Amino acid sequence: MPSISTLNSSQFLLKTFFFFFSISIFSLVNARSIKSTHHHSIELDESLTYLWPLPAQFTSGNDTLTVDPNLTLDFTGNSGSGGGSVVVEEAFERYKKIIFKHGSKLAKSGEYFDVNRVTVIVHSDNDELQLGADESYSLLVTKSNERSIIGGVSIEANSVYGALRGLETLSQLCKFDYGVKTVQIHKAPWFIQDKPRFAYRGLLLDTSRHYLPIEIIKQIIESMSYAKLNVLHWHIIDEESFPLEVPSYPNLWKGAYTKWERYTVEDAIEIVDFAKMRGINVMAEVDVPGHAESWGAGYPDLWPSPSCKEPLDVSKNYTFDVISGILADMRKIFPFELFHLGGDEVNTTCWTTTPHVKQW
Ligand SMILES: *[C@@H]1O[C@H](CO)[C@@H](O)[C@H](O)[C@H]1NC(C)=O
Ligand SMILES: *[C@@H]1O[C@H](CO)[C@@H](O)[C@H](O)[C@H]1NC(C)=O
Ligand SMILES: *[C@@H]1O[C@H](CO)[C@@H](O)[C@H](O)[C@H]1NC(C)=O
Ligand SMILES: *[C@@H]1O[C@H](CO)[C@@H](O)[C@H](O)[C@H]1NC(C)=O
Numbered sequence: 001m002p003s004i005s006t007l008n009s010s011q012f013l014l015k016t017f018f019f020f021f022s023i024s025i026f027s028l029v030n031a032r033s034i035k036s037t038h039h040h041s042i043e044l045d046e047s048l049t050y051l052w053p054l055p056a057q058f059t060s061g062n063d064t065l066t067v068d069p070n071l072t073l074d075f076t077g078n079s080g081s082g083g084g085s086v087v088v089e090e091a092f093e094r095y096k097k098i099i100f101k102h103g104s105k106l107a108k109s110g111e112y113f114d115v116n117r118v119t120v121i122v123h124s125d126n127d128e129l130q131l132g133a134d135e136s137y138s139l140l141v142t143k144s145n146e147r148s149i150i151g152g153v154s155i156e157a158n159s160v161y162g163a164l165r166g167l168e169t170l171s172q173l174c175k176f177d178y179g180v181k182t183v184q185i186h187k188a189p190w191f192i193q194d195k196p197r198f199a200y201r202g203l204l205l206d207t208s209r210h211y212l213p214i215e216i217i218k219q220i221i222e223s224m225s226y227a228k229l230n231v232l233h234w235h236i237i238d239e240e241s242f243p244l245e246v247p248s249y250p251n252l253w254k255g256a257y258t259k260w261e262r263y264t265v266e267d268a269i270e271i272v273d274f275a276k277m278r279g280i281n282v283m284a285e286v287d288v289p290g291h292a293e294s295w296g297a298g299y300p301d302l303w304p305s306p307s308c309k310e311p312l313d314v315s316k317n318y319t320f321d322v323i324s325g326i327l328a329d330m331r332k333i334f335p336f337e338l339f340h341l342g343g344d345e346v347n348t349t350c351w352t353t354t355p356h357v358k359q360w
Contacts (some may be wrong), residue, residue, distance in 0.1 A: 051173070052172070055169060056194045057194070058190065058191065058192040061190075065185045065188045066113045066182050067183040067184065068113035068116035069105075070116065073092040074120070075088055085163075087127060092118065098171050099170075099171050104181060104182055105181050113182075119153065119155070121157070122162070124158055127159075129161060129276050129336075131200060133161050134157075134158040135159070135230070136157065136162050136194065136195035137157040137169075137195075138156050139170060142189040153170060160279075165194065165196075168228060196228065201230050202232070202283070203220070203224055203232060203233065205217065205232060205233070206238065208241050208243065209238060211256075214263070220232075221278060224280055231282075231283050234284050236268075236285065236286070237285075237286055239293040239310060242254075242298070243257075243262045245264050246325065246326050249298070249299065252299065253298070254297045255295060268333045268334075272333060272335070281336040283339065284334045285339075287342025290347065295312070299322060304350040308349075308353060311350065315359075327339075
Protein backbone atom coordinates (compact mmCIF):
# COMPACT_ATOMS: atom_id res chain seq x y z
CA MET A 1 0.00 0.00 0.00
CA PRO A 2 1.89 3.09 -1.15
CA SER A 3 0.08 5.42 1.23
CA ILE A 4 1.91 4.24 4.32
CA SER A 5 4.70 6.33 5.75
CA THR A 6 4.65 7.46 9.36
CA LEU A 7 5.85 5.38 12.28
CA ASN A 8 2.25 4.68 13.24
CA SER A 9 1.56 3.39 9.77
CA SER A 10 4.51 1.08 9.61
CA GLN A 11 3.50 -0.38 12.94
CA PHE A 12 0.06 -0.66 11.51
CA LEU A 13 1.37 -2.43 8.43
CA LEU A 14 3.26 -4.86 10.62
CA LYS A 15 0.18 -5.55 12.66
CA THR A 16 -1.98 -6.01 9.60
CA PHE A 17 0.58 -8.48 8.36
CA PHE A 18 0.48 -10.39 11.65
CA PHE A 19 -3.28 -10.20 11.64
CA PHE A 20 -3.52 -11.95 8.29
CA PHE A 21 -0.67 -14.21 9.27
CA SER A 22 -2.58 -15.22 12.40
CA ILE A 23 -5.72 -15.82 10.34
CA SER A 24 -3.83 -18.26 8.14
CA ILE A 25 -2.35 -20.04 11.14
CA PHE A 26 -5.75 -20.14 12.78
CA SER A 27 -7.36 -21.67 9.70
CA LEU A 28 -4.56 -24.19 9.59
CA VAL A 29 -4.99 -25.20 13.24
CA ASN A 30 -8.73 -25.25 12.86
CA ALA A 31 -8.63 -27.38 9.75
CA ARG A 32 -6.36 -29.82 11.47
CA SER A 33 -8.41 -30.05 14.62
CA ILE A 34 -11.60 -30.99 12.82
CA LYS A 35 -11.01 -34.66 12.47
CA SER A 36 -13.12 -36.99 10.46
CA THR A 37 -14.74 -39.59 12.68
CA HIS A 38 -17.13 -41.13 10.16
CA HIS A 39 -17.40 -41.05 6.42
CA HIS A 40 -20.13 -38.44 6.50
CA SER A 41 -19.58 -36.33 9.58
CA ILE A 42 -16.89 -34.25 11.19
CA GLU A 43 -16.64 -33.35 14.83
CA LEU A 44 -14.89 -30.60 16.67
CA ASP A 45 -11.90 -31.59 18.74
CA GLU A 46 -13.19 -30.64 22.18
CA SER A 47 -9.68 -30.48 23.62
CA LEU A 48 -9.21 -27.22 21.73
CA THR A 49 -10.65 -23.82 22.50
CA TYR A 50 -12.58 -22.28 19.64
CA LEU A 51 -12.19 -18.66 20.60
CA TRP A 52 -10.40 -16.12 18.48
CA PRO A 53 -8.46 -14.10 19.34
CA LEU A 54 -7.64 -16.40 22.24
CA PRO A 55 -8.46 -14.66 25.55
CA ALA A 56 -5.55 -13.61 27.78
CA GLN A 57 -6.60 -16.05 30.54
CA PHE A 58 -9.30 -18.66 30.74
CA THR A 59 -10.34 -21.86 32.41
CA SER A 60 -13.07 -24.24 31.31
CA GLY A 61 -14.81 -27.36 32.57
CA ASN A 62 -16.86 -30.24 31.19
CA ASP A 63 -20.49 -29.12 31.46
CA THR A 64 -22.73 -28.56 28.45
CA LEU A 65 -25.27 -25.80 29.01
CA THR A 66 -28.35 -25.00 26.96
CA VAL A 67 -29.11 -21.39 26.11
CA ASP A 68 -32.61 -19.91 26.14
CA PRO A 69 -33.60 -18.32 22.79
CA ASN A 70 -35.48 -15.81 24.90
CA LEU A 71 -32.18 -14.67 26.43
CA THR A 72 -32.54 -11.46 28.41
CA LEU A 73 -30.07 -8.74 29.32
CA ASP A 74 -29.64 -7.48 32.84
CA PHE A 75 -27.52 -4.35 32.57
CA THR A 76 -25.99 -2.49 35.48
CA GLY A 77 -24.09 0.68 34.68
CA ASN A 78 -22.40 3.12 36.96
CA SER A 79 -24.54 6.11 36.13
CA GLY A 80 -26.91 5.36 39.00
CA SER A 81 -29.79 6.32 36.73
CA GLY A 82 -30.44 2.68 35.90
CA GLY A 83 -31.00 3.83 32.34
CA GLY A 84 -28.77 1.22 30.79
CA SER A 85 -26.44 1.79 27.90
CA VAL A 86 -27.48 2.04 24.27
CA VAL A 87 -24.10 0.63 23.21
CA VAL A 88 -24.53 -2.51 25.30
CA GLU A 89 -28.25 -2.93 24.63
CA GLU A 90 -27.86 -2.70 20.85
CA ALA A 91 -24.86 -5.02 20.95
CA PHE A 92 -26.86 -7.52 22.98
CA GLU A 93 -29.62 -7.55 20.34
CA ARG A 94 -27.07 -7.98 17.53
CA TYR A 95 -25.37 -10.86 19.27
CA LYS A 96 -28.70 -12.51 20.03
CA LYS A 97 -29.36 -12.58 16.28
CA ILE A 98 -25.94 -14.11 15.69
CA ILE A 99 -26.25 -16.69 18.46
CA PHE A 100 -29.75 -17.73 17.39
CA LYS A 101 -29.30 -17.47 13.65
CA HIS A 102 -30.88 -20.91 13.35
CA GLY A 103 -34.41 -21.34 14.58
CA SER A 104 -34.19 -22.73 18.11
CA LYS A 105 -36.96 -24.42 20.02
CA LEU A 106 -38.54 -22.41 22.80
CA ALA A 107 -39.04 -24.11 26.15
CA LYS A 108 -42.12 -26.28 26.49
CA SER A 109 -43.70 -26.47 29.92
CA GLY A 110 -41.50 -28.49 32.24
CA GLU A 111 -38.41 -27.84 30.14
CA TYR A 112 -35.82 -25.29 31.12
CA PHE A 113 -32.62 -23.80 29.82
CA ASP A 114 -29.44 -23.53 31.84
CA VAL A 115 -28.73 -20.00 30.66
CA ASN A 116 -31.52 -17.48 30.25
CA ARG A 117 -29.97 -14.25 31.40
CA VAL A 118 -26.83 -12.27 30.63
CA THR A 119 -25.80 -9.96 33.42
CA VAL A 120 -23.57 -7.11 32.28
CA ILE A 121 -21.90 -4.85 34.80
CA VAL A 122 -20.01 -1.79 33.55
CA HIS A 123 -18.12 0.24 36.11
CA SER A 124 -17.65 3.51 34.23
CA ASP A 125 -20.32 5.46 32.36
CA ASN A 126 -17.72 7.16 30.16
CA ASP A 127 -18.63 6.16 26.59
CA GLU A 128 -15.78 8.09 24.96
CA LEU A 129 -13.94 5.94 22.48
CA GLN A 130 -10.25 6.68 21.94
CA LEU A 131 -7.07 4.71 21.57
CA GLY A 132 -6.34 3.00 24.88
CA ALA A 133 -9.98 2.84 25.97
CA ASP A 134 -10.30 0.06 28.55
CA GLU A 135 -11.49 -3.00 26.60
CA SER A 136 -10.80 -5.54 29.33
CA TYR A 137 -13.59 -7.73 30.62
CA SER A 138 -14.24 -10.85 32.61
CA LEU A 139 -16.80 -13.42 31.52
CA LEU A 140 -18.25 -16.11 33.74
CA VAL A 141 -20.47 -18.86 32.37
CA THR A 142 -21.82 -21.31 34.93
CA LYS A 143 -24.81 -23.55 35.36
CA SER A 144 -27.28 -21.82 37.62
CA ASN A 145 -28.89 -23.83 40.36
CA GLU A 146 -30.31 -23.33 43.83
CA ARG A 147 -26.88 -23.45 45.41
CA SER A 148 -25.24 -20.90 43.12
CA ILE A 149 -26.28 -17.28 43.00
CA ILE A 150 -23.75 -16.49 40.29
CA GLY A 151 -25.25 -18.89 37.77
CA GLY A 152 -25.80 -18.02 34.14
CA VAL A 153 -23.65 -15.60 32.20
CA SER A 154 -22.07 -12.53 33.67
CA ILE A 155 -19.79 -10.02 32.03
CA GLU A 156 -17.98 -7.41 34.05
CA ALA A 157 -16.05 -4.57 32.43
CA ASN A 158 -14.71 -1.12 33.17
CA SER A 159 -16.15 0.39 29.99
CA VAL A 160 -19.00 -0.44 27.62
CA TYR A 161 -16.34 -1.35 25.02
CA GLY A 162 -15.00 -4.07 27.30
CA ALA A 163 -18.58 -5.34 27.63
CA LEU A 164 -18.81 -5.50 23.81
CA ARG A 165 -15.69 -7.68 23.65
CA GLY A 166 -17.20 -9.93 26.31
CA LEU A 167 -20.41 -10.32 24.30
CA GLU A 168 -18.34 -11.21 21.23
CA THR A 169 -16.55 -13.92 23.21
CA LEU A 170 -19.87 -15.20 24.54
CA SER A 171 -21.25 -15.47 21.00
CA GLN A 172 -18.22 -17.55 20.03
CA LEU A 173 -18.87 -19.94 22.92
CA CYS A 174 -22.44 -20.56 21.75
CA LYS A 175 -22.88 -23.43 19.28
CA PHE A 176 -26.07 -24.54 17.61
CA ASP A 177 -26.71 -28.26 17.96
CA TYR A 178 -28.51 -29.43 14.83
CA GLY A 179 -29.69 -32.61 16.56
CA VAL A 180 -31.64 -31.11 19.44
CA LYS A 181 -32.01 -27.70 17.72
CA THR A 182 -30.76 -25.85 20.74
CA VAL A 183 -27.88 -23.48 21.27
CA GLN A 184 -25.35 -24.93 23.67
CA ILE A 185 -22.22 -23.85 25.47
CA HIS A 186 -19.69 -26.65 25.80
CA LYS A 187 -16.93 -26.98 28.37
CA ALA A 188 -18.63 -24.83 31.00
CA PRO A 189 -17.99 -23.46 33.53
CA TRP A 190 -15.96 -20.83 31.74
CA PHE A 191 -14.00 -18.20 33.54
CA ILE A 192 -12.37 -15.77 31.14
CA GLN A 193 -10.30 -12.71 31.92
CA ASP A 194 -9.34 -10.88 28.80
CA LYS A 195 -7.76 -7.68 27.58
CA PRO A 196 -6.22 -6.70 24.25
CA ARG A 197 -2.57 -7.37 23.70
CA PHE A 198 -2.29 -4.36 21.34
CA ALA A 199 -3.97 -0.97 21.83
CA TYR A 200 -4.16 -0.44 18.04
CA ARG A 201 -5.73 -3.26 16.03
CA GLY A 202 -6.50 -1.87 12.63
CA LEU A 203 -7.66 -2.60 9.14
CA LEU A 204 -6.99 -0.29 6.19
CA LEU A 205 -9.73 0.41 3.66
CA ASP A 206 -8.92 2.27 0.43
CA THR A 207 -12.04 3.90 -1.02
CA SER A 208 -10.15 6.06 -3.50
CA ARG A 209 -8.77 3.32 -5.73
CA HIS A 210 -11.98 1.36 -5.26
CA TYR A 211 -15.18 3.05 -4.17
CA LEU A 212 -17.15 1.02 -1.62
CA PRO A 213 -20.84 1.67 -0.88
CA ILE A 214 -21.81 2.57 2.68
CA GLU A 215 -23.49 -0.79 3.24
CA ILE A 216 -20.31 -2.67 2.31
CA ILE A 217 -18.20 -0.51 4.63
CA LYS A 218 -20.65 -1.30 7.42
CA GLN A 219 -20.33 -5.03 6.74
CA ILE A 220 -16.57 -4.72 6.93
CA ILE A 221 -16.83 -2.84 10.25
CA GLU A 222 -19.22 -5.49 11.54
CA SER A 223 -16.74 -8.22 10.60
CA MET A 224 -13.92 -6.29 12.28
CA SER A 225 -15.84 -6.52 15.54
CA TYR A 226 -15.81 -10.34 15.27
CA ALA A 227 -12.01 -10.21 15.35
CA LYS A 228 -12.06 -7.54 18.11
CA LEU A 229 -10.28 -5.02 15.87
CA ASN A 230 -10.65 -1.42 17.00
CA VAL A 231 -9.39 0.97 14.31
CA LEU A 232 -10.70 1.39 10.77
CA HIS A 233 -7.95 3.22 8.89
CA TRP A 234 -10.10 4.89 6.24
CA HIS A 235 -7.87 5.83 3.33
CA ILE A 236 -10.70 7.88 1.81
CA ILE A 237 -8.91 9.99 -0.78
CA ASP A 238 -5.99 9.42 -3.11
CA GLU A 239 -4.79 10.42 -6.57
CA GLU A 240 -7.37 8.27 -8.36
CA SER A 241 -10.54 9.72 -6.85
CA PHE A 242 -11.85 12.18 -4.26
CA PRO A 243 -15.17 10.76 -3.06
CA LEU A 244 -15.65 12.78 0.16
CA GLU A 245 -17.76 15.92 0.46
CA VAL A 246 -15.79 18.88 1.86
CA PRO A 247 -18.21 21.77 2.58
CA SER A 248 -15.45 24.44 2.60
CA TYR A 249 -14.33 23.41 -0.90
CA PRO A 250 -17.44 21.94 -2.53
CA ASN A 251 -15.77 21.23 -5.87
CA LEU A 252 -13.29 18.75 -4.41
CA TRP A 253 -15.61 15.79 -4.87
CA LYS A 254 -15.73 16.57 -8.59
CA GLY A 255 -12.72 14.29 -8.37
CA ALA A 256 -15.00 11.32 -7.62
CA TYR A 257 -15.12 8.54 -10.24
CA THR A 258 -18.79 9.38 -10.90
CA LYS A 259 -21.31 11.53 -9.11
CA TRP A 260 -22.77 8.40 -7.58
CA GLU A 261 -19.50 7.23 -6.10
CA ARG A 262 -19.34 9.80 -3.32
CA TYR A 263 -19.70 10.07 0.45
CA THR A 264 -21.70 12.95 1.88
CA VAL A 265 -20.71 14.39 5.26
CA GLU A 266 -23.76 12.59 6.65
CA ASP A 267 -22.59 9.27 5.16
CA ALA A 268 -19.21 9.65 6.84
CA ILE A 269 -20.81 10.55 10.18
CA GLU A 270 -23.03 7.47 9.86
CA ILE A 271 -19.94 5.29 9.34
CA VAL A 272 -18.23 6.81 12.39
CA ASP A 273 -21.34 6.25 14.54
CA PHE A 274 -21.84 2.71 13.26
CA ALA A 275 -18.21 1.91 14.08
CA LYS A 276 -18.42 3.49 17.52
CA MET A 277 -21.36 1.26 18.44
CA ARG A 278 -18.97 -1.64 17.79
CA GLY A 279 -16.06 -0.14 19.73
CA ILE A 280 -14.21 0.79 16.54
CA ASN A 281 -12.47 4.13 15.94
CA VAL A 282 -12.26 5.57 12.45
CA MET A 283 -8.86 7.03 11.60
CA ALA A 284 -9.26 9.06 8.41
CA GLU A 285 -6.38 9.60 6.02
CA VAL A 286 -5.71 12.41 3.58
CA ASP A 287 -2.48 11.75 1.75
CA VAL A 288 -0.48 14.94 0.99
CA PRO A 289 1.35 16.37 -0.90
CA GLY A 290 1.76 13.37 -3.22
CA HIS A 291 -1.19 11.10 -4.05
CA ALA A 292 -3.42 14.15 -4.43
CA GLU A 293 -3.92 14.55 -8.18
CA SER A 294 -7.69 14.04 -7.88
CA TRP A 295 -7.98 17.30 -5.88
CA GLY A 296 -7.25 19.29 -9.03
CA ALA A 297 -10.36 18.02 -10.83
CA GLY A 298 -12.32 20.60 -8.84
CA TYR A 299 -9.51 23.11 -8.23
CA PRO A 300 -6.87 22.95 -11.01
CA ASP A 301 -4.84 25.71 -9.29
CA LEU A 302 -3.65 23.03 -6.86
CA TRP A 303 -1.61 21.42 -9.62
CA PRO A 304 1.84 22.85 -10.43
CA SER A 305 0.59 23.08 -14.05
CA PRO A 306 -2.09 21.47 -16.24
CA SER A 307 0.55 19.15 -17.65
CA CYS A 308 2.31 18.37 -14.35
CA LYS A 309 -0.31 17.53 -11.73
CA GLU A 310 1.46 15.92 -8.83
CA PRO A 311 2.53 16.60 -6.08
CA LEU A 312 0.41 19.60 -5.00
CA ASP A 313 1.75 23.06 -5.80
CA VAL A 314 3.44 23.97 -2.52
CA SER A 315 4.42 27.44 -3.70
CA LYS A 316 0.86 28.75 -3.41
CA ASN A 317 -0.74 29.79 -0.13
CA TYR A 318 -4.00 28.66 -1.69
CA THR A 319 -2.86 25.03 -1.48
CA PHE A 320 -2.44 25.37 2.28
CA ASP A 321 -5.81 27.09 2.59
CA VAL A 322 -7.43 24.09 0.89
CA ILE A 323 -5.55 21.61 3.10
CA SER A 324 -6.65 23.57 6.20
CA GLY A 325 -10.24 23.62 4.97
CA ILE A 326 -10.24 19.86 4.40
CA LEU A 327 -8.72 19.17 7.80
CA ALA A 328 -11.10 21.53 9.61
CA ASP A 329 -14.13 19.94 7.94
CA MET A 330 -12.89 16.39 8.55
CA ARG A 331 -12.13 17.14 12.17
CA LYS A 332 -15.86 17.73 12.66
CA ILE A 333 -16.65 14.28 11.23
CA PHE A 334 -13.87 12.17 12.78
CA PRO A 335 -13.46 12.61 16.54
CA PHE A 336 -10.64 10.05 16.79
CA GLU A 337 -7.43 11.53 18.19
CA LEU A 338 -5.31 10.05 15.38
CA PHE A 339 -5.43 11.43 11.86
CA HIS A 340 -3.24 10.29 8.98
CA LEU A 341 -1.52 12.71 6.58
CA GLY A 342 0.17 10.20 4.31
CA GLY A 343 3.30 12.01 3.19
CA ASP A 344 4.68 9.13 1.16
CA GLU A 345 6.00 8.82 -2.38
CA VAL A 346 6.52 12.49 -3.15
CA ASN A 347 7.94 12.64 -6.66
CA THR A 348 9.43 16.14 -6.79
CA THR A 349 9.99 16.21 -10.56
CA CYS A 350 7.02 18.56 -11.13
CA TRP A 351 8.39 20.94 -8.51
CA THR A 352 11.80 21.18 -10.15
CA THR A 353 10.48 21.38 -13.73
CA THR A 354 7.67 23.91 -13.20
CA PRO A 355 9.32 27.39 -13.27
CA HIS A 356 7.22 29.19 -10.62
CA VAL A 357 7.52 26.32 -8.15
CA LYS A 358 11.24 25.93 -8.82
CA GLN A 359 11.72 29.67 -8.28
CA TRP A 360 9.89 29.44 -4.94
C1 LIG B 1 -13.04 -33.03 31.98
O1 LIG B 1 -13.06 -34.35 31.52
C2 LIG B 1 -11.77 -34.86 31.24
C3 LIG B 1 -11.94 -36.23 30.59
O2 LIG B 1 -12.93 -36.98 31.23
C4 LIG B 1 -10.96 -34.91 32.53
O3 LIG B 1 -9.66 -35.41 32.26
C5 LIG B 1 -10.87 -33.52 33.10
O4 LIG B 1 -10.21 -33.53 34.36
C6 LIG B 1 -12.25 -32.91 33.28
N1 LIG B 1 -12.09 -31.52 33.63
C7 LIG B 1 -12.81 -30.95 34.60
C8 LIG B 1 -12.52 -29.50 34.85
O5 LIG B 1 -13.64 -31.53 35.24
C1 LIG C 1 -39.37 -14.06 27.16
O1 LIG C 1 -38.94 -13.19 28.19
C2 LIG C 1 -39.85 -12.17 28.51
C3 LIG C 1 -39.18 -11.24 29.52
O2 LIG C 1 -38.47 -11.93 30.49
C4 LIG C 1 -41.15 -12.80 29.02
O3 LIG C 1 -42.08 -11.79 29.32
C5 LIG C 1 -41.71 -13.73 27.97
O4 LIG C 1 -42.85 -14.40 28.45
C6 LIG C 1 -40.69 -14.75 27.54
N1 LIG C 1 -41.17 -15.51 26.40
C7 LIG C 1 -41.08 -16.85 26.34
C8 LIG C 1 -41.62 -17.50 25.10
O5 LIG C 1 -40.56 -17.50 27.21
C1 LIG D 1 1.42 33.59 1.99
O1 LIG D 1 1.35 33.41 3.39
C2 LIG D 1 2.45 33.94 4.08
C3 LIG D 1 2.35 33.51 5.52
O2 LIG D 1 1.07 33.80 6.03
C4 LIG D 1 2.52 35.45 3.90
O3 LIG D 1 3.67 35.97 4.53
C5 LIG D 1 2.60 35.74 2.40
O4 LIG D 1 2.53 37.14 2.19
C6 LIG D 1 1.46 35.07 1.66
N1 LIG D 1 1.68 35.25 0.22
C7 LIG D 1 0.75 35.71 -0.58
C8 LIG D 1 1.13 35.80 -2.01
O5 LIG D 1 -0.36 36.05 -0.18
C1 LIG E 1 8.10 11.45 -11.50
O1 LIG E 1 7.30 12.35 -12.23
C2 LIG E 1 7.75 12.57 -13.54
C3 LIG E 1 6.91 13.70 -14.15
O2 LIG E 1 5.54 13.45 -14.00
C4 LIG E 1 7.68 11.29 -14.34
O3 LIG E 1 8.14 11.47 -15.65
C5 LIG E 1 8.53 10.23 -13.62
O4 LIG E 1 8.37 8.98 -14.25
C6 LIG E 1 8.12 10.11 -12.16
N1 LIG E 1 9.06 9.23 -11.46
C7 LIG E 1 8.67 8.17 -10.80
C8 LIG E 1 9.74 7.41 -10.11
O5 LIG E 1 7.49 7.85 -10.72
